[in-house]
Amino acid sequence: MASTNNVTELIITGLFKDPEVQRVCFVLFLPMYLATVVGNGLIVVTVSVSKSLRSPMYFFLGYLSLVEICYSSTVVPKFITDLLAKVKTISLRGCLAQIFFFHFFGVTEILLLVVMAYDRYVAICKPLHYMNIMSRPLCHMLVAGSWLGGFIHSMMQVLVTVPLPFCGPNVMDHYFCDLQPLFKLACTDTFVEGIVVLANSGLISVFSLIILVSSYIVILFNLRNRSAEGRRKALSTCASHITVVTLFFGPAIFLYMRPSSTFTVDKLVAVFYTVITPMLNPIIYTLRNAEVKAAMRKLWGQKNSGM
Numbered sequence: 001m002a003s004t005n006n007v008t009e010l011i012i013t014g015l016f017k018d019p020e021v022q023r024v025c026f027v028l029f030l031p032m033y034l035a036t037v038v039g040n041g042l043i044v045v046t047v048s049v050s051k052s053l054r055s056p057m058y059f060f061l062g063y064l065s066l067v068e069i070c071y072s073s074t075v076v077p078k079f080i081t082d083l084l085a086k087v088k089t090i091s092l093r094g095c096l097a098q099i100f101f102f103h104f105f106g107v108t109e110i111l112l113l114v115v116m117a118y119d120r121y122v123a124i125c126k127p128l129h130y131m132n133i134m135s136r137p138l139c140h141m142l143v144a145g146s147w148l149g150g151f152i153h154s155m156m157q158v159l160v161t162v163p164l165p166f167c168g169p170n171v172m173d174h175y176f177c178d179l180q181p182l183f184k185l186a187c188t189d190t191f192v193e194g195i196v197v198l199a200n201s202g203l204i205s206v207f208s209l210i211i212l213v214s215s216y217i218v219i220l221f222n223l224r225n226r227s228a229e230g231r232r233k234a235l236s237t238c239a240s241h242i243t244v245v246t247l248f249f250g251p252a253i254f255l256y257m258r259p260s261s262t263f264t265v266d267k268l269v270a271v272f273y274t275v276i277t278p279m280l281n282p283i284i285y286t287l288r289n290a291e292v293k294a295a296m297r298k299l300w301g302q303k304n305s306g307m
Helices: 019-049 056-073 078-083 090-127 129-132 138-159 179-183 192-220 228-256 264-287 290-306
Strands: 009-012 087-089
Touching: 009 090, 019 056, 019 078, 019 264, 019 290, 056 078, 056 090, 056 129, 056 138, 056 264, 087 192, 087 228, 090 129, 090 138, 090 179, 090 228, 129 290, 138 179, 138 192, 179 192, 192 228, 192 290, 264 290
Parallel strands: none
Antiparallel strands: 009 087
């Protein structure tokens, strides 16, 4: 049965309804987004040009930072401009496009975090074979596989959504387009579609989290026989990654492992993983990594000397 769409434009309720609060949010979130783009962009540039950051760990970090910029940019620019708009609208096609890219970059980031955990496992548990195992061709394959996994996942989500009929109402209770709020606007039962989408997202998240947790359990087990200094160095390389994983999966588990609601707290949690976490990642990776800080200082010094 072909879908009948009388609705071509959606109205988004936004994060808050009070205009004064929205203006405060604009002043707060615009610098955060700019910091996200500049911070992650600086990591991408530094990893690309610095000869001291040629190991697989930094190769993956560069791509993670690139994905962070793309992931945040699918939602935040529209969200920020909507804070100053009286009526917040988006076309149905634009909404589907936002859903596609949001899930595409989100799952690509999850898979890159899994790849980075595997890299740390090899580096710590099999240090003598590290460069042979984590060869440049394998690194390229792992990154390409992460992008491909994100694309397949996102295509499945959108293909489930496109056939749905939308004949009114057209008011979405969120500040960006996501599947569950959009399903509530479909003028048909979306129970099956909801199960398919939940299974698709849930399986990727659960299996990825299991792999991440298992990899660090194995790493900690293998560190038992190391010296105190060896344990300290090994754990320091993992601490940033564990922090980022916690910040990424914590809000996602809170939102998607329980029944959906219209509570404002759900929107605030969504703000955390769309606005705040992408801004924090470059800070976490640079503050705890002397090599990245030294490479950035060297790059900045070269730019200043060339001016």
